[in-house]
Amino acid sequence: MEPKNYRFETLQVHAGLPENRETGARGVAICPTAAYRFRSCDHAARLFELSEAGNIYTRLQNPTTTAYEERIAALYGAVGALAVSSGMSAILVTVLSLASRGDNIVASPLLYGGTYNQFRISLRNMGIEVRIAPNERPEAFEALIDDRTKALYVESMGNPTCDVPDLEELGAVARRRDVPLVVDNTFGAAGYLCNPFEWGAHIVVDSATKWINGHGTAMGGVIVDGGNYDWGNGKFPQIDGPSEGYHGLNLHKAFGRAAFIVKCRVDGLRDLGCCPSPFDSYLMLLGLETLSLRVRHEVESTRRLAEYCRSHPKVARVSYVGFDTHPSFGNARKYYRFGSSAVFTIELKGTLESTVRFVEALHLAANMTMIGDSITVVTHPASTTHKQLGEADLAAAGVTPTLLRISLGLEDVEDLIDDFEQAFAHVEE
Template identity: 40%
Template sequence: MSDGPTYGFDTLQIHAGARPDPATGARQTPIYQTTAYVFRDADHAAALFNLQEVGYIYSRLTNPTVAVLQERVATLEGGVGAVCCSSGHAAQIMALFPLMGPGMNVVASTRLYGGTVTQFSQTIKRFGWEAKFVDFDDLDAVKAAIDDNTRAVFCEAIANPGGYITDLDEISKLSDAAGVPLIVDNTSATPYLCRPIEHGATLVVHSTTKYLTGNGTVTGGCVVDSGKFDWSASDKFPSLSAPEPAYHGLKFHETFGPLAFTFHGIAVGLRDLGMTMNPQAAHYTLMGIETLSLRMERHVENARKVATWLEADDRIEYVTYAGLESSPYFDRVDRICPRGAGGLFTFAVKGGYDACIKLVNALEIFSHVANLGDARSLIIHSASTTHRQLTPEQQDAAGAGQNVVRVSIGIEDADDLIADLDQALSKAAH
């Protein structure tokens, strides 16, 4: 779309980044299922490889279908650019890769998806990186955890699995004061409910597998660059501020300014890590995003109804949905997620672990899967699945205790969802 009018979210989710195909006039973005692209001549090829000209070389780096998705997500998030990759986990590594080095650490929230906790606590050690986990509701603890070797602060806007809302305004003040970027995983909220860059985030990551695609068909990830961080303000980020040997001493921040992180993500990150999104996955995600606002409105409406019903049921110990007035995070909804608290939350079942297993097995509409953000309602017992690698203490800290199930409320009829939970809870009590 051209510069000029300021378009609303519903218009941008359909049109941002997309133009009719110049070769055929096709209105929907084509799937450019190609590995490589023909250069105009030798000079054109050299300019592309020297980063003197933007264009297509090889689909590990750039692809026209993926490029439309990158521009669309960046636009919806209010960023200057984005890099799409093969999964949400890939996006997290892609976000950290230009920032970290051996001996460096990331200060991370304890309230994260279990797979992220494992990736940060175990896998990144192989790179010589460290994660320091802190309760992000304890601002003094977050401040104390940031040290001279900290290179990023990481949290989720709406935390998986509990649906807790992070006070991004306060966390960003701490990261700004320390001169390090704030990375916010916005998967559970999507830019329709929350725009972390407006609350001080430097980078936003997504598992596009979830709400952005919305139909459970493909995996993908995305890193959105706010363009607002000064990578040259200190010597902490040499990948972006110092000469890059692979490009004849080019300095990414000096050369590309606000787009430094985005260009590095493609020219170095995708080039060397190879965690590329395939064009068909990008196509499915683009189609999903076209209805994002409509789906998120229904997710929120249904989640509020179901959570309210569960909270009033004697078979339930507690419900964590931030959209309930009883939630300690309720006062953050209007400020951080003004369009609603999302469709993800947990509830604790009286009867503990065994009752949770019976509940999951008795449901008929809810699908028992390790995913969220689908149009279908989903449930999982995190302690026996997604968070089973964690210790009981880590499970409790992440809001995934033995007696807790996570639900991702879909866009079905809310009354049908309540009836399904009712009959399953009755069976779980016996």
């Protein structure tokens, strides 16, 4: 099939689906193998020198995972995708494929707590500087770029504040300064709600654990290459230059527009080993088949629950991009289908202690660190996802002691409202 001829809802079911003429099986087979037989020693040599495509070892590639990667690439209209073991490994492989010791990337201040820690601690210990912009205005990013900057990094919707950056203007900065724009599009639901490539992004990373899987049953991440960056501009010798690991092979000359995603696979997965299992890739494929149906329901429920919370006397503030009072309302309408997402935050009146009582009184909504699940999740960032951050970083990320992040699931929203109502009874005025 030609992916460009079909819409998202069709691609989420058909893209990457191999035709099994021998068995006629409708589903993708799970290939639980670590290794693959070579036809000859010459065949093996061609695979290892990257002159022929094929399966070598499941750390690098697996037929089930390949079908999953092809579907993700089709949904984004991208040149290629790489499945990895988690969203955090997707970020790590991406950055390490772009930057080396002494280089830097410029990042948004509105990041998931785990990303903050990776950027501020782990990458720093590897000699890569992450410059956190003071705000998400494009000029704030541009002011931090120098000749060692290897990427701009932003989330298409900040976690947990749900702020939406001006992707088009950031893309313009990236083009003007000739650096790739990397967007964490986890909240964009594999391109269904938001496709950053349409606005100037060059690379997308997703935590597939969330909406792609959609049922809280598997960990995973994806890296997606838009194929729209010129890797031959002299800034990335590890891509357009002799490869140390492949006897001087020039990835840009050998693979053209797909050079970056090949780099992530043949160096990133080979050396870091953060590959998904074939069974997890199968679960991701199943999740993708219903993604648009699930997300549409969740977005509708989010608006209804946000309206309920906005009118409740024990809620101090509701941050929902679908309300015109949200600072990102305009950007959400521009970049997100339906102008919103399936996540919002509230700040309760009261204290840390009363907020904890509310969370622990919920019956249907789960107290977990998760979004994009089929069940509704209420997360207290100050004691979970952003627990490791200091006061200054918490303030920059918009995290307060009474802030709650709410990710809607597939329940009837009226039942969720009833659950919230009984939980509010445990919070004194």
